[in-house]
Amino acid sequence: MMENQFKETNMGEASLIESIRLRPAMYTGSTEGKGICTMIEHFILDLMSSAKMEEVDIELASDGTVHITSSAIDVDSLIKKLGLLKKAGNPGTQKNILDLAVILGLSRSAKIEVYNGGKIHTLLSQNNLFEISIEEGYLREDLIIDFIPDSEIFKTTDIDFEYLCSVFRKTACLNPQIRINFSDNLHNDFQQCIFHYPKGIFHRMDLLIMERSVNEPSFRLDIEKEHNGFQYKISIALPDYTATAYIQSFAGDTETYNHGSLVDGVKKGIIRFIRDYTDQEVCTDNSGLILIASVSGMQLTYGGSLKIRLEQPEIEKAAEEIVYKELTDYMESDREKVRKFAERFKDKVN
Incomplete structure (x- = not known):
């Protein structure tokens, strides 16, 4: 018989799962189908960071x-997460298992199996009650998860394949180590996509150049640097024509639509360089700059x-420098390309 661990065993444990069910939009952003996509996205990101999942x-x-x-995953950290579910009353513990708790709390049923050293660690969840067991056995995969989103929580449980593709494409671009194989048997037409971009955001720049320029860009610079605990990846390109600038920026796995410090720093670095190189006032807004x-880091x-x-x-x-x-x-390596790059910006009012 399944133990009512959340509601009977420990009142502290009840607070996490109940708060998720009482306010699901706080954790998924929406109770529409997009909320399910967000739940899946956050869980995958959590497995990538905490369990070092690579595929x-x-x-x-x-x-x-x-x-x-x-x-392709660290099963020891997963087994630890399962154990932490029994200590969900501790605020520090809640942070470590939050994405897993969201899956359990907002699913009608869920089953998680983790294989390690001839033993299968299994979590079964039904109507927000769960039990954990350990048995000897063998699994073909190190991790197997099945869950059904709760139709009493979500207004629709129809998951948009194309939207999730856009989510996984972004995730793979920002995390070059991951390979995501995604297939759709839910809808009438079977679809399948693979997302793996070893070049990261530089692959995204390749695509943008193909979309926006007939020829190779007159200037292209890819930068990857670590500074004071932050990892910076910056790609700058100028196509062979003048157009409205295109800018896209990310902090961690979040797209910063209003940009902010990273983009401001990159622009300042470009402007400072061209001022020193040409002794002219400059503007980056109407040059066709892509x-x-x-930037990623702990804080x-x-x-x-x-x-x-x-x-x-x-x-x-740091970005400016x-x-x-x-x-x-x-x-120093290509003065002619730099000259053409600077020409596109000089004699403009900043």
């Missing part, structure tokens, strides 16, 4: 089950009403 297969099954499997930038601070604008002066300063130095170094 995952995700299937939308015909019966509405979300099926997730992986063998810029994709990302990222967001501001603005929607908390999607990066606000960290140290990141802005990195871009300025890289452009200066580039000038």
